[in-house]
Amino acid sequence: MKIGTPKEVFEGEARVAMTPESALQLQKLGYDCLIEAGAGKAAGFTDAAYKEAGVTVVRGAVNLWKESDVITKVRPPTKTEERRLTKGKTLISFYFPGQNEELMELAAEKGATVIAMDMVPRISRAQKMDALSSMANIAGYRAVIEAGNNFGRFFTGQVTAAGKVPPAKVLVVGAGVAGLAAIGTAVSLGAIVYAFDVRPEVAEQIESMGAEFVYLDFEDEVQDGAATGGYAAPSSPEFREKQLEKFRELAPDMDIVITTALIPGRDAPKLWTRDMVEMMKPGSVIVDLAAERGGNCDLTVMDEKVVSKNGVTIIGYTDFPSRMATQSSTLYANNIRHMMDDLTPEKDGKIVHDMEDDVIRGATAVFKGKVTFPPPPPKVQ
Numbered sequence: 396m397k398i399g400t401p402k403e404v405f406e407g408e409a410r411v412a413m414t415p416e417s418a419l420q421l422q423k424l425g426y427d428c429l430i431e432a433g434a435g436k437a438a439g440f441t442d443a444a445y446k447e448a449g450v451t452v453v454r455g456a457v458n459l460w461k462e463s464d465v466i467t468k469v470r471p472p473t474k475t476e477e478r479r480l481t482k483g484k485t486l487i488s489f490y491f492p493g494q495n496e497e498l499m500e501l502a503a504e505k506g507a508t509v510i511a512m513d514m515v516p517r518i519s520r521a522q523k524m525d526a527l528s529s530m531a532n533i534a535g536y537r538a539v540i541e542a543g544n545n546f547g548r549f550f551t552g553q554v555t556a557a558g559k560v561p562p563a564k565v566l567v568v569g570a571g572v573a574g575l576a577a578i579g580t581a582v583s584l585g586a587i588v589y590a591f592d593v594r595p596e597v598a599e600q601i602e603s604m605g606a607e608f609v610y611l612d613f614e615d616e617v618q619d620g621a622a623t624g625g626y627a628a629p630s631s632p633e634f635r636e637k638q639l640e641k642f643r644e645l646a647p648d649m650d651i652v653i654t655t656a657l658i659p660g661r662d663a664p665k666l667w668t669r670d671m672v673e674m675m676k677p678g679s680v681i682v683d684l685a686a687e688r689g690g691n692c693d694l695t696v697m698d699e700k701v702v703s704k705n706g707v708t709i710i711g712y713t714d715f716p717s718r719m720a721t722q723s724s725t726l727y728a729n730n731i732r733h734m735m736d737d738l739t740p741e742k743d744g745k746i747v748h749d750m751e752d753d754v755i756r757g758a759t760a761v762f763k764g765k766v767t768f769p770p771p772p773p774k775v776q
């Protein structure tokens with residue numbers, strides 16, 4: 396079978412779903428690999444590098460989709476792209492089926508199969524295919540780099556002949572995959588890092604990374620992450636008040652705030668309010684990684700960088716992985732390669748789409764012309 400990757404059509408998207416390296420691995424599984432001419436350019440992969448890795452470079456998206464049995468891409472397809480998904484073809488991509496019902500119906504009408512990379516169950520066995528985590532990790536790292544780029548001082552403290560420099564103070568709100576990556580990056584740059592999460596089980600991880608967990612003076616609420624499958628649940632109004640009170644106490648002292656707080660299926664909770672921004676020192680920076688879901692900060696504008704009246708920069712970009720396209724393409728292409736590995740038990744270049752397999756079933760949004768979303772809950776944790 397042939398696996399092909401088109402050039403991404405979403406404006407500004409620099410990632411690509413196949414790299415020369417992942418193509419070598421896919422060929423070991425018995426597949427022929429195709430790439431649309433120029434598809435890897437923005438991520439730093441030339442057509443020549445693909446050719447050298449044994450990939451056939453195809454001119455034009457129409458030809459690429461036509462010649463491929465399996466199409467791998469990053470962004471959910473446009474309708475024009477999906478119309479090229481004819482009977483028997485399999486699409487593997489970020490797809491967000493819950494928000495893209497029309498696309499799912501269209502793929503089903505066509506008799507195609509769709510594997511949504513964002514639906515890979517978050518169980519240990521599937522970590523190698525967990526593209527949401529690999530992208531969140533990059534976003535967390537890049538948030539710190541972006542903050543540094545907009546901050547007028549060092550992260551690390553220094554004693555120099557010209558004077559003593561205090562270390563920057565960084566607060567990370569939300570210590571999931573992205574938050575932990577931001578903590579690791581800020582600590583490694585020498586900042587003093589504080590972090591808060593509603594899930595108390597992350598305190599140990601935060602502290603083991605060299606940051607300080609911010610505790611609240613609050614005992615009434617049981618913050619039980621296990622009850623929600625490891626994810627956060629909305630906080631009670633009393634807990635939220637305590638949390639905001641703590642943040643108000645910290646705001647004047649923090650140089651950089653990185654917010655990543657999300658609750659599955661909801662708008663981002665508003666945690667960094669206008670008055671907290673007003674309490675911060677001029678030159679401070681906020682990076683809001685929850686911007687796409689409405690933002691954790693009152694002043695965030697999605698996809699923009701704004702400066703408050705008191706001189707605080709607030710960054711609401713939503714394309715952090717694309718800003719590091721070489722890295723993100725490499726990890727995403729590896730996630731896909733691992734998915735193909737599981738889909739190819741005989742390593743003979745033929746897909747065996749086993750709907751009894753929890754991971755494959757969980758990620759399959761459309762199967763041979765039938766919508767199969769939402770999947771049943773996974774049997775194994």
Ligand code: NAD
Pocket residue numbers: 516517518519521522525528531568569570571572573574591592593594624625626627630655656657658659664666
């Ligand atoms: P996420 O992006 O949904 O949320 C980010 C963080 O925000 C979470 O840690 C959450 O607790 C926190 N948060 C929510 N409301 C908050 C508030 N009011 N104040 C402060 N923080 C708040 O989370 P994620 O990074 O996708 O992962 C979260 C969970 O999923 C963790 O338990 C993680 O271990 C688990 N996970 C498992 C796998 C796997 O096993 N394959 C992979 C990734 C993540």
